[in-house]
Structures are given as C-alpha cells and as structure tokens.
Amino acid sequence: MLLELDDQIVQSTGMSPEELRLELALQLYKEEKITVGQGGKMTGIGSIKFQQELGKRKISSSFNNEDLQSDLKTLAALFQ
Numbered sequence: 001m002l003l004e005l006d007d008q009i010v011q012s013t014g015m016s017p018e019e020l021r022l023e024l025a026l027q028l029y030k031e032e033k034i035t036v037g038q039g040g041k042m043t044g045i046g047s048i049k050f051q052q053e054l055g056k057r058k059i060s061s062s063f064n065n066e067d068l069q070s071d072l073k074t075l076a077a078l079f080q
Contacts (some may be wrong), residue, residue, distance in 0.1 A: 018043070022053065030059055037070025052059055 010017065025039040029050075036054075040047030047070065054061050 025050070026053065026057065026059065029054065032062070035064070035070060036061065036067045047074065049069070 005020070010020065014018065015023070022043050022045070025034065025042045028034045028040050028042075029036070034042065036047045036051055040050040043050060045053075047067070051061060
C-alpha cells in the first residue's frame with residue numbers, strides 16, 4: 001500500500017518524508033498496532049535503529065515473540 005500525502009501538508013509540518021514516516025511508525029508502535037520489526041521496515045531504518053529511536057524518546061519496548069521471529073528472519077537473510 002502506498003500512502004500519499006498532499007505536498008502542502010508535508011511542507012506545513014516542516015518535516016521530511018522520512019521524519020514523518022518515523023513519527024507515524026513510532027505512534028503506531030506506541031498504540032501497539034505494529035511491532036518493532038514492522039516499524040523498522042516501515043521507516044527503512046531497520047529494527048535495531050528503530051529500537052534506538054524508541055529509547056531516545058523513552059518509549060518502552062514491548063519486545064515479544066513476533067519481534068524475535070522478525071529479527072531472526074532478518075538475520076538469516078543477512079547471512080545467506
């Protein structure tokens with residue numbers, strides 16, 4: 001799915017598209033709608049950097065089995 005935002009709305013925030021994507025992912029994570037792995041994919045920064053962003057913003061991580069499985073798949077893909 002592709003999410004399109006009006007350029008004027010994006011410009012009015014003073015944020016880059018990447019910053020907006022990160023903010024959206026962080027909010028969805030806080031609402032427990034996505035996992036760390038999904039947040040990493042959504043932002044394009046990967047799950048480890050996404051977790052670091054959570055830490056910077058003092059958002060508690062609820063790392064669960066689904067997150068673990070996602071990270072294991074990512075690691076397996078990196079070492080193939």
